[in-house]
Amino acid sequence: MKKNSTIKGLLYISPWLVGFLIFTVYPIVMSLYYAFCDFNITTTPRWTGIYNFSKLLSDELFWKSLRNTLVYVAGLVPLGLFVALGVSLLLSVRKLKFVRLFRSIIYMPSIVPAFGFSAVVTLFFHPYMGFVNRIIEFLGIDGPLWLSSEIWVKPTIIIAAQWGVGGAMLIFSAAIKDIPVEFYEAALIDGASRFTMFRKITLPLLTPTILYYLVTSTIGNMQIFDLPMLLTNGGPNNASLSLSMYIYKHAFTYNNMGYASAMSWILFGIIFLITILYFGFSKRFVFYIAE
Structure with a gap:
């Protein structure tokens, strides 16, 4: 009976299992192989050893895209944590009316397609006709070029990305509700x-959720692609070029799949290392309710 149950269970999950093996496991294994090959999609992969990885050391654009990505992470993760936690705390006030309506309004932008969202951001931060610069000019200050400036383009994208903070807000709201009233x-x-109650009760008991947010947000933002691609296409002067965009361009624009695979595994290694560090330091600041 146990054997039959196992066979039945495998049959039930076989569609997902086949899809997982074909569309996830196989591409991962092949990308590792291609990372050590000269492969441009149209030709047969030719083994070159660590040539692709050694080539990265002298690729200035690779290092610039990596620095840009780390800047995105350094800005998006803490700012997103502050905004999501702050909004969830404001919505957790007991006497606040229409809480469900406010949560729905704040969450809705996070499900807007990236293309539509980028169009709105472009209108907001247009250097001459944008809503933000008009407000700044009303105060007697000349607004920056935002997305057209090498200095301001990354901060603009980091600020604009907070529009989609609704998902994290819901997670923190659920975690706050889970804290015992006693x-x-x-x-x-x-x-x-x-x-004092926030510092001694709320914040310590939210640390497991904060750890979850830090890990998932860092993994997601290390792969940031859609906003820089749609808003600036990596410009101006590659100031907003992320590593994921650079990988994409080598893989599907230059057809250099081997080189792109090598960069992908470098990105995976960095994400893996950061995640390990998070879990290593989590023992110092994460608290759980003892049952």
């Missing part, structure tokens, strides 16, 4: 202020 009642009896 903790706050005991703190109120002891005369604790709201700030």
